[in-house]
Amino acid sequence: MHTRWRLTLARVLILLAFTGILEILCAAGTIDPLTMQPPHRILLDLVHLLGSGSFNRAIARTLSNAMIATSMAIIVGVVAGSLIHRIRGLRDALDLLFSTWYAVPVLAFYPLLIVIFGLTNLPSIMIGFMQGVVAVIVTTLDGLDRVPRVLRKLARTQHMTTLETAWLITLPAAAPWLLGGAKLAVVFSIIGVVASEFLMAREGMGFEISYAYNNFDNARMYPLIVLVIVFSVTVNSLLLRWEARLARRRGLKP
Amino acid sequence: MLADAATPLVTLRGITRVFPPIAGGGQPIHALGPLDLDLRTGEFFAVVGPSGCGKSTLFELIAGLQQANDGTIAFEGKPITGKVPDGIGVVFQEDSCLPWRTVRGNIALGLRKSGLSRAEQETRIEHVLVLMNLVEFASHYPAQLSGGMRQRVCIARTLVMEPRLILLDEPFAALDQQTRLLMGEEVLRVWRSTSATVFLITHALDEAAMLSDRIAVMSARPGRILDIVETAWPRERDSRILEDERFGAISARLWRLLRDETIKAADAH
Numbered sequence: 001m002h003t004r005w006r007l008t009l010a011r012v013l014i015l016l017a018f019t020g021i022l023e024i025l026c027a028a029g030t031i032d033p034l035t036m037q038p039p040h041r042i043l044l045d046l047v048h049l050l051g052s053g054s055f056n057r058a059i060a061r062t063l064s065n066a067m068i069a070t071s072m073a074i075i076v077g078v079v080a081g082s083l084i085h086r087i088r089g090l091r092d093a094l095d096l097l098f099s100t101w102y103a104v105p106v107l108a109f110y111p112l113l114i115v116i117f118g119l120t121n122l123p124s125i126m127i128g129f130m131q132g133v134v135a136v137i138v139t140t141l142d143g144l145d146r147v148p149r150v151l152r153k154l155a156r157t158q159h160m161t162t163l164e165t166a167w168l169i170t171l172p173a174a175a176p177w178l179l180g181g182a183k184l185a186v187v188f189s190i191i192g193v194v195a196s197e198f199l200m201a202r203e204g205m206g207f208e209i210s211y212a213y214n215n216f217d218n219a220r221m222y223p224l225i226v227l228v229i230v231f232s233v234t235v236n237s238l239l240l241r242w243e244a245r246l247a248r249r250r251g252l253k254p
Numbered sequence: 255m256l257a258d259a260a261t262p263l264v265t266l267r268g269i270t271r272v273f274p275p276i277a278g279g280g281q282p283i284h285a286l287g288p289l290d291l292d293l294r295t296g297e298f299f300a301v302v303g304p305s306g307c308g309k310s311t312l313f314e315l316i317a318g319l320q321q322a323n324d325g326t327i328a329f330e331g332k333p334i335t336g337k338v339p340d341g342i343g344v345v346f347q348e349d350s351c352l353p354w355r356t357v358r359g360n361i362a363l364g365l366r367k368s369g370l371s372r373a374e375q376e377t378r379i380e381h382v383l384v385l386m387n388l389v390e391f392a393s394h395y396p397a398q399l400s401g402g403m404r405q406r407v408c409i410a411r412t413l414v415m416e417p418r419l420i421l422l423d424e425p426f427a428a429l430d431q432q433t434r435l436l437m438g439e440e441v442l443r444v445w446r447s448t449s450a451t452v453f454l455i456t457h458a459l460d461e462a463a464m465l466s467d468r469i470a471v472m473s474a475r476p477g478r479i480l481d482i483v484e485t486a487w488p489r490e491r492d493s494r495i496l497e498d499e500r501f502g503a504i505s506a507r508l509w510r511l512l513r514d515e516t517i518k519a520a521d522a523h
């Protein structure tokens with residue numbers, strides 16, 4: 001408990017030191033205000049921006065798109081991973097695709113998706129989904145590989161069907177890996193959604209950031225960037241916490 | 255239907271198990287047999303044999319987890335074919351507790367398909383918790399328990415299904431000698447109080463000699479049954495049998511049978 005507190009304190013101090021340095025550099029004029037506002041200014045702008053409510057739609061759109069993309073990536077990824085794991089040949093065939101997937105700039109397909117689906121939410125969601133799903137498939141395969149064989153035998157002695165085996169034995173046994181996959185899916189999906197809005201969209205946080213950027217509107221751009229970071233970090237640390245609890249329960253961590 | 259004492263609970267006839275060669279060449283592995291064996295209803299039966307002689311293979315064949323290349327196995331008169339028959343409970347050598355479920359949750363796993371009411375399930379779970387001395391640990395997770403206690407949870411999870419045949423594959427191999435003897439006593443106690451038939455694989459001769467009514471001694475691979483030793487212990491017995499003079503004689507006989515085979519098995523490795 002004591003060490004946990006100290007750790008948290010250290011993290012806060014590092015964050016404060018970093019912001020402090022930025023603050024000093026801005027005040028000294030080393031960073032000029034056209035490039036970046038001082039941190040305290042960004043914070044004030046953020047409060048103002050959230051208070052005004054003028055970006056609520058954009059925020060809601062981006063977050064819900066990212067959430068849909070993440071959920072789809074996780075569900076499709078776990079199901080596909082479980083199926084592929086059962087078919088050795090399919091897995092061997094897809095292995096190369098999976099290992100080179102992240103070398104392919106998925107974002108390059110965005111214009112194509114817009115041609116197909118129009119300038120709706122769908123192309124953004126698809127990009128987020130495509131970014132996240134392969135990470136989930138790969139971690140699912142990895143996790144299922146590590147399920148002890150004795151647990152699969154146990155499932156048979158307990159007369160479990162294929163679905164029951166997955167639900168009661170293999171997926172829970174692979175849960176630490178699945179959570180790792182979920183963490184990646186969140187990050188990749190947010191990146192995918194925001195980046196696609198950056199390229200071409202009618203609304204969303206990515207769109208607002210790029211719009212502000214084009215208009216040298218730092219009072220809007222930086223707070224929005226901070227907001228994206230805050231969301232991403234919050235979701236990730238929640239998942240980390242869950243992961244730690246799970247590991248503790250299984251005796252994998254003190 | 256429970257077979258009467260005269261007809262065997264399990265019969266194996268001409269059982270042979272050959273594993274195909276591992277991909278990339280090599281010879282097929284003749285692991286077991288041909289082998290005949292009868293398990294009598296209600297007896298405590300042990301199998302000893304040199305390592306790698308096919309004990310686990312025999313175990314999985316009776317459990318219905320593997321299929322023989324040749325021969326037939328029947329449980330209560332019905333052939334076993336690629337499915338674990340109802341009425342057979344299995345305890346593995348490796349720890350098979352589910353680490354994400356509490357002790358109670360692990361045990362309850364065995365009752366999912368029992369068709370019992372909630373209350374009846376609770377009664378049964380309480381019963382095996384008491385039987386296996388796990389009451390205070392019911393809401394613990396396996397990670398909070400010692401290896402011996404985790405193996406007790408696995409036994410409890412099997413017992414709650416009230417099997418007529420309990421198969422144990424070296425369940426105490428990972429435990430220290432003292433714990434092993436005490437766990438042996440617990441299995442004896444369970445055996446007495448449930449009237450189930452017990453089939454125990456072990457590499458410890460003293461364990462086999464102390465617990466069993468009959469002990470099969472297996473040859474080096476391919477595993478065959480060299481001899482079956484009868485102990486004639488009373489049903490009421492515990493580890494104090496170790497002091498009985500006949501205990502020494504039985505252990506010595508087992509070792510005489512096994513010695514050459516163990517050397518053979520060691521040379522083959």
Ligand SMILES: Nc1ncnc2c1ncn2[C@@H]1O[C@H](COP(=O)(O)OP(=O)(O)OP(=O)(O)O)[C@@H](O)[C@H]1O
Nearest residue numbers: 273274283285304305306307308309310311312475
């Ligand atoms: N799935 C398998 N494929 C190929 N060979 C196997 C397989 N399972 C077991 N064998 C081989 O069959 C032989 C018997 O194995 P088994 O596990 O039944 O022996 P055991 O008597 O239980 O050994 P131990 O005392 O080490 O537990 C061994 O030589 C083993 O290598």
Ligand SMILES: [Mg+2]
Nearest residue numbers: 309310311423
């Ligand atoms: Mg074995």
